[in-house]
Amino acid sequence: MISTPRDRLADGLTYGAMLAIAAFFLLPLLWLLSLAVRTRREIFRGASRFIPNDPTLENFRTILSGAEFPTYLWNGLLISAVAGFGCLLVAAPAAYAFSRLKVPARGLLLMGILAFQMVSPLVIMVPLYRYMNRLGLIDTHLGVILVYIAINLPMCTWLLKGSIDAIPKEVEEAAAMDGCSRFGIFWRITLPLAAPGLASVFILAVIFGWSQFLVPFLLLTENSLLPVAVGIFKYAGSQNASTTQLLAAACLVAVAPAIVAFLVLQRLIVGAITAGAVKG
Template structure:
């Protein structure tokens, strides 16, 4: 039987969850309302939350804009390559933390996690100068390199968890067959940890997709912008008569991340919890 204290705790938890959901859903529903309005209905404001004549023409108009499609492609390229780079670079480090017992391993893992807590604003100026010294300003290569660095801490932790879930007896059997550490890593561990690696890749792509500060500082040419920067600049020049197009563009921008998380949330959660209980 559940105690009264337990019931109250559950009620408080669900109430807090509802409040948090409402905090994020109210602006989203307002955005949907604006995106479905005709240019005439934009001027009704909050007095008509549900559009009288909802239309999808705004989405069609935005998607027919070649510039908008180029921004989407830039965002996909930057987020995808940044996520892939983070997984590739983090995998050997995560494997070493998972399989090798060396001095200072726990301290190094915590240090890696602490790096994740450092705000990008703290290192923005030296980072900008460093990328300029390398000649990587105004290039997608420079943005991707920063995405990789930003994603490394959380990716190392995710992949270590995935590697922890791979039975070590399989690697011991491979060693008996004459495999070295690197060959075992490539042929045994990586294939078995592929679900966790895929989840880390997806999570990194979602985080990179929403990146704004890095491309905003690194890129100044319109043709190189990802969609986050393009919408920011468009919003600064928009008028009331084009608010419906801006809302439609914003919805199109956030939908990939929302859909990816909703469709793949089970895989992402399993990657976060894999290896949490080891026999």
């Protein structure tokens, strides 16, 4: 196919816009990296040059060898991973029901689920705090995990429904003709075929949980229970101008796992988001 000047102009504008957007998000991270590899002396100088004179990795060694920051990282990973697994446990049967069963008012229910996704956690935090307090779930990882599951459940259900919609019904019908039960079809046929979608939804749920700040900030007060997002906030409050490089290194370590996971698994994640969008 021969491209016209108009097509080349459109491609050039598209790539230019993408580069501008990438620069908008990457420049703060690169500047954060520049601060994280500076020495304390260079921070005091207030040097504005982008590349430090004497870059060092000592700041990363300092924060990772401390007692608090590794605990924040472990708490964030634990809460996010358990919440992601919990989302799959609830969202997978719900997505299968919406995709394969004759659910009354299915369209209305799906729109209702999507509407819940649009509600900001900030709107419900006051009654949620009182509710969790009565249940005795304040200052517990379980309480935070349950809220994470509730927040991410609508998104997980929608994405998994798209993955299940992309699976041919003929495969399940053949299993039903062989005497497989509905649950057997779901467990032995649908879930294995939807494994890429399940993995993608799990990764997204973990990433969203990893970056969540408001929920653990309100529900957790003990320092030993804080995930990394809130831990960075507490850590920043205890630092001063002489430890700016340590704070930059801590922030970079906190955001790096989510960025790396998305870059490495972006094809899998995009595949789950677009699954079911095109039907044969």
